[in-house]
Amino acid sequence: MGEKQIKRVFCQICSQGCPIDACVEDGRVVSVEGGGGRGLCAKGAASKQYLYNKERILYPMKQVGEKGRGKFVRISWEEAYDTIAEKLLAIRDEYGAKAAVFYAGYPKWYRPALLRFANAYGSPNYCTESSTCFQASNLAWKLTYGNNICFPDLENAKTIVLWASNLYHSNTPMARVYRKMKESGVKIIAVDPRNSVTAKDADIHLRILPGTDGALALGMAHVMIRDGKYAKEFVEKYVHGFEEYKKYAERFTPEYTSEITGVPKELIEEAARLYATNGPAGIMFSAATVVHHINGVQNYRAVHTLVALSGNYDVKGGHPAAPPVAAPCNEFGKVKRRSDEEAIGEKDFPVWFELPCEEAQCTRLADYILNEEPYPLKAVFAMGLNHRMWPQPSHLKKALGKLDFYVNVDLFMSDSSDMADIVLPAAGFFERYEVKNMRGGKFVLAEPAVEPLGEAKNDIEIIIEIMKRMNLRDEALSDGYENYMNYILEPSGLTVDMLKGQPEGLTAKVLIQPKQKVYEETGFKTPSGKIEFSSLVLEKYGASHGYEGLPVYKDYREYQGVDHAEYPLILNTGSRKPQYFHSRLYRVPWLADLEDSTMVDMHPKDMEELGIRDGDRVVVSSPADSMEGIANSCINNLEGVVHIFHGCSKGEANELISKDYLDPISGFPGCKSYFCNVAKKGAEDGV
């Protein structure tokens, strides 16, 4: 037995980056625990099985025979690099650079390098998983305030609204902060259809019907304006379109709002009063939940307006506009996407590009490939492409099969690579060096705990090697990976050498101090220079795209083209489970053994009406498709709403959601308010 060593790594199963102390013996991780006295969530605790998973890709592989058969053979890195370089160059020669799409899945760490690769190649088509996450929330905020979303100051708030946030399951490190807030008497309002573990702890719980958030926000605004409990002076001075907004909010009386949202009118009054009078108050936004609806951006704009209306914009305990002290660096958010040519998604979702967003909108990627819209797409170079992220993933799979060339770099061999020509093995967070920009102006150099498995390499090294073979120059990537890390650090006064052997990291020599209330001098970065309750950018696209300036509420239950009698239940997919992370962890035995199939969570009353019992195998059908799962009786659900987690190859909820059911402003899929029915397996005909 060798000597045991403790090595500090940073978990990146999700973006929280919790420190892990890995116990390493004979070059293998034998156990893990939370670093620095912090705990790990279930996923982090099972990370050893994530690292040593039998589905890990160990060598570069190429597909032989007919695409889609999944017959891969091992090749050398040299062959892989040369083939990729040659194919991508040939496609650029024949069809132009825009025919290649560069795609990043959920992982964030290699994104700036991938964007640099796309830029150096010349393609405007760099896109990411953010076509279904966060960007629409940010877009809604940006349309209104002109800057990037301002998160609440949890340390100093007296009231916090958890607007669609089940942080015990989706943001476990926050649980401690939340407990502390509760103990110190901070008032909590939860807006959540389910009686989630987090919402159960709230002072006021608004059990809203999914996707009606905009109406609820307008209802709260109505009460605040009616009672004169809003920041009159601030609004007068800094808000554009307040009179129109006020008039529009008039119809959202507590009675009317209650009819739409299902929240009792007394609770709407009580929540509005508490939020408006017990300040400073903040709203904890969700990256995705409120925008996973076909009126998503407008719903979120309505929620966002409450921040200015209540006078909590850029105040301590509210939503400070500048980040707390930060370390300067050369990367992360600094690289601009090429926009000299039309990108995919630009015609469909022009506002996404106008604001601007440094990536293209790719929710309709399958259609763009299959229909050659707006021009032929011939190659996808992907790092972490999970086709199950998209609505109707089988449609995307078909499209990937039509490409001349598709590369996927991933930790695992999944069916998302079925259509790939080449699959490359990525090194995970136990196996790579990485510069991390931490809160409070610190940098840490994450160092590997073990050697990469097989011939796995880190994503950025892979990009550097391919670019070298293509003769593509880039100021940050042309001199190897260590130089790239130093390039990132350069403005901070730190270097990789200084950070080596410093698991707690170092504070930058140069710090950026936050500035408050900059808007008093400069105004807001919107067309009017004010906070836009009525958006001039949206108005501009009124004739061409039907957008409206006000945060209008449109009800998805009036969606045409669906037989509502045939599909009477609301389908809400993807509410986070503590043991799963999108598609990735179904393969980790300690986590997947907790449930043996896709669970279809239903209210007991709905089950009774449909003659379904707990544990029955059921078929869920929608206008798009059907899938099988296990009925799970959930008293915490709202009646009439079915919840299913996505990403599982044994029963994929995303197949149920039409690829055309999208928010017209952001392109985000309506995966939290589609339409379905459920029947016991074998009794589908009677549905």
Ligand SMILES: Nc1nc2c(c(=O)[nH]1)N[C@H]1C(S)=C(S)[C@@H](COP(=O)(O)OP(=O)(O)OC[C@H]3O[C@@H](n4cnc5c(=O)[nH]c(N)nc54)[C@H](O)[C@@H]3O)O[C@H]1N2
């Ligand atoms: N364990 C785990 N954690 C994760 C992830 C994961 O896959 N697994 N994914 C990460 C990612 S990518 C993201 S974006 C975040 C998301 O983080 P969250 O937004 O916190 O996650 P959700 O569970 O989707 O939604 C939160 C709550 O919103 C409720 N909800 C559903 N629909 C609606 C609605 O229409 N309106 C309102 N008001 N509430 C609604 C749900 O019942 C749920 O309790 O989680 C991150 N954390």
Ligand SMILES: Nc1nc2c(c(=O)[nH]1)N[C@H]1C(S)=C(S)[C@@H](COP(=O)(O)OP(=O)(O)OC[C@H]3O[C@@H](n4cnc5c(=O)[nH]c(N)nc54)[C@H](O)[C@@H]3O)O[C@H]1N2
């Ligand atoms: N129905 C429904 N659909 C949803 C959602 C929902 O709530 N409901 N949520 C949406 C949201 S918010 C999000 S964020 C997306 C999830 O976005 P996805 O990108 O689908 O997330 P993952 O399933 O984690 O897939 C990421 C892939 O990256 C791989 N990977 C992990 N680490 C690395 C690495 O270091 N390098 C490389 N090259 N690969 C790596 C993983 O193995 C996996 O194959 O799903 C969206 N889709």
Ligand code: SF4
């Ligand atoms: S919350 Fe869990 S999965 Fe996310 S980084 Fe921390 S330990 Fe890993």
Ligand SMILES: [Mo]
């Ligand atoms: Mo997300």
